Amino acid sequence: MDDRKAAILGEIPRLRRYARALLRDRDAADDLVQDCLERALARLDNWQTGESPRKWLFTIMHHLFIDQMRKAGRRGEVAMLSLDGDEALAVPVQVESIASREILDALQAITPDRRAALVTVAIEGFSYAEAAGILGIPAGTLMSRISRGRDELRALLDDRARRRSLKVVER
């Protein structure tokens, strides 16, 4: 196996984590990883020497993700999840703590653009400059998405905590 393929292989765990943060459902996330790998392998020649494999692969995956979100959005199917639906939200096969489930559900409920910006920097550890390159947006836009994303995430979690305490009072 050549070096480039070995480098791609080494990035798979991170690609899977990014995909899971974007999509929540594990099978769906792995399908996104698979699409990303297929596209990367088909375009190995586009990979500039010296470019970090991680950045290159994340850029490809991000394009795949955003394309599909836009297609769904144009058809009027943008997902606005309510956290009320926790009983109905089926996550049957995976074992998660309640805290993990809450924060992943909340992450899934913020807008896809903000989610991608926040995860790229706060989870994947890219610098603002790198993240802006991966997402194809100016640094200023990235910053505003990150700060709004954090606010939105926090508001959802606060809201959830408030409802829980209301339920206890009503009982």
Next chain:
Amino acid sequence: MTARDFNERDIHLALDGELPDEERTAFETWLKANPEMKARSSRFRTDREALRLALASALEEPVPVRFMRLVAGDAGARSSQRSRWWQGAAAAVLLATGGVGGYLLGTRGIGIEDGAADRFAEEAIAAYVVYAAEKRHAVEVPASDEEHMRSWLSARIGLRLVTPDLTTEGFQLVGGRLLPAGAGKAAMLLYEDTEGNRISLFVTSESGSYAKGTYAENNRPTAVYWLDKGYGCAIVGALPQERLAAVARNAYRQLIEGAEKRV
């Protein structure tokens, strides 16, 4: 020292390691003097840690063999069909919002042109995933009330529904429930064998196309489905392929015979 004014923006810069080193001390001082900002900063930090923790397992899992084969250039590892992660995402949305009792978004129109059959199968699988996993609340009407269930569900979905006898396949009726499907309704009948394996029959009169097939994704239950104009039926389960196919054929035959009988 520069006495530049800090603001909320700097909280994010600091958290993300983008604040210049020479400003860090001044920033910390500013934070101490602004309890509200300090609280914000620590909430964001806590959220980040929680997110990292929740996602950490992805890094520890072994790389799936199919990915290794794919990268190694094994042609067999390529998906023979377009992968469907976005449809899965749509189904997840359907589930999540369906349970809220508010607006149902549906999966109509997502993805590919001939998506009606896929969508139908996805819906049937989604229903199975939610309800077959429920021990005590899997059904609305139990098998002990079979006759009532049959007439109720028939009236709701608008076709004559029978409850196929699958005892020769080892399955007993558990009960049934009414569900949303696309823009309309579906009946779901749940069966169980002595080992606790469950299968569901998902029936609707909403179908607008002709198709039949098997919808299988890795690590998910499989749906065997038939669509006919004005009739759709999917049999869903996590059984070995051949057994599921046999049960499905048997169930389908009985459903069709039942539906065609005029009262």
